[in-house]
Amino acid sequence: MPEVLQKILWLSTALFFIGVYGMLTRRNMLAILMSLELMLNSVNINFVAFNKYLHPEKLDGIFFFLFIVTIAAAEAAVAIAIIIHLYRYHKNIDVGETEEFKY
């Protein structure tokens, strides 16, 4: 395995767990969403890195990256719309305060 790839993997792993940590600890929904983006992007980095260093003749990884970026954008739009709505009703976007969702 190329050494550069290993470093990149360390980076993406670190990025992923930073995302996980943020997701578990933040109370603010926007912060959680940002952590989610971090996790997605760590996966994207993996795709691109594997594509470049292991199978440079193919483009699959890059396509996956493009797909994920597109879907993430759409998902972010939906999530932000939900959060804005929630804010309008509650004046609050703290996940701890939205427990009535379970009913």
Place this chain on the structure above:
Amino acid sequence: MNEGLLVILLLFLPLVKFVVNRLFIGKKWPVLSGYLATLILIITTLLSVVLAWQYYFEYGKINGTYALFIPIDEPWLSFSNSLSINFTILVDALSVMMVLVVNIVSLMVHIFSLAYMKGEDRYGYYYAYLGLFTFAMLGLVLSGNIFELFIFWELVGISSYLLIGFYYTKPEAVAAAKKAFIVTRFADFGFLIGILLLGSLSNQFDIVQMVGSLTSQQTLTQGAGTSFIGLSALTWACLLLFMGAAGKSAMFPLHIWLPDAMEGPTPVSALIHAATMVVAGVFLIARFFPIFQLDGTVLTIVGIVGAFTAFFAAIIACTQTDIKRVLAFSTISQIGYMMLALGVDDNILNPHLGYTAALFHLFTHAFFKSLLFLCAGAIIHAVHTNNMLEMGGLRKLLPVTHIGFLVGCLAIAGVPPFSGFFSKEAILFAAYQQHKWLYAVALITAFITSFYMFRLYFSIFWNKPVKNEHAHEGNWLIKLPLLILIALVIVTGFIPFGNFVSANGKPLLLPMHIGFSVIPVLLALLGIGYAAILYFKESNVPASLENSFGLVYSTVKHKFYIDELYQFITHKIIFNGIGNASAWIDKQVIDKLVNVSAGLTFSFSIAIKKLQSGKVQQYLLIFIVGILCLFVLFLV
């Protein structure tokens, strides 16, 4: 007319009448529905006369023997190739005779009810139920498949239930209807098991084939091989069939429902509880007679039960004061006679005399007993009471009823030349040849019968001076059926019945010996004379006789406490003992089990409910920890 079409019309017209009356016109136009019903019954009676004429005189006889005809045999429920239940119509001498009896008596009752039930609430429904009954009874006698027979058997039971409980606002009527239904259902349970046993022994449910295959030698040894408590499977099947027959025909100890069934309207008692439905048991045994003959023990039991019931019911009838109950007990007693006759049938001395005698008595009894019941109806209609002690001297006020009742009483007592004499002679002769003891019982019963019937007759029509001066006989609708039945009672005895109905289809001459007839006739006259001494004039002799017998009298008056015994067994033993025990088990064991399992589920769900907190991050944490665990697991 082709015979299949004729039978179909005959059978289904009453059903049409039931549906039309019950669903469409019964409520709105009750009088119309009554007349429509009577019109339909006139048509079916004419059809049945045509059927009987054609069968007995035109096509029925083949080489001197009455043959079986199966005009209709349609598959109805085909479960598999080997098991299918057909809708079969069986026309033979027995069923044609029964069709004739059912239709004639039913027609008389229909006409009589037009006046008797006038102004009654639910008049239209009454006719609807009569139609249902007529349909069911015709189906019962015509069915050629044992399951079909069972279905009609139950239909007869349900229409009897509906008609006994017709005055449903009277608690006694409701109780009587339930009692009749439950007692006969209990017997039908045995009947059903008997059907299944017979079906498994012969591998079919078609009556003709079943009888044929069971009477052939091969199945006989096969069936006799399997035994249970010392009796072969075939014997058990016959015993269970007899149990069903005993329930329907009110044989001891299943007779308790019939006296209570008198709570129904009187014409219904005449039709169902005297002439037709209660003799279905006799019909059933006659229908399966070849099978019963394979095993002498069952026939002996039938004969003994019949003789005992005849005697027992006659004794009770002597002490009853409700005229309908006296007639009910006399019905039980007369059906006992028929069973006795079937039981003493033997193949050797006088082939199948008992069979023909039983059916002859069924035939004559249907007419004279329905005559007696319709007369009782006319009397009750006139004086508005059932109690014979409150009547007296009615002969001037109710002349036609008086003649009718007298003719009926003479017929049931066995005085020549009325029809009962001939059939009773045949039964006594059959009994005399086979079992002297049963003959003696039958003879004593004949004496008691004539005594209690004339006790009733004298108490109603002579005895005291008239109390109710305003009592009057009804219009011609009441008188016409009585007159027709009087004529029938006088005529039917002279029919050479053995020429038409016999066990093997060959003509059989019913023996009639002057010397033999002397004793029964003398006994009957003696009974009449004794009743005349006691009841012709109002006196206190009967009362003092009652007192001198004391305990015996009150025991008999309370019908030997059989009802109380049943009450004791059902309430004290079954309800209190077994019922309470099983209720305890139900509550303490079965309900507990259910409750405990429900409680466990509930507390478990309370415990795990906390996992569903609604906190997304908590879920996520669990998820991630789970993933990590899996990761570690796969790595190692």
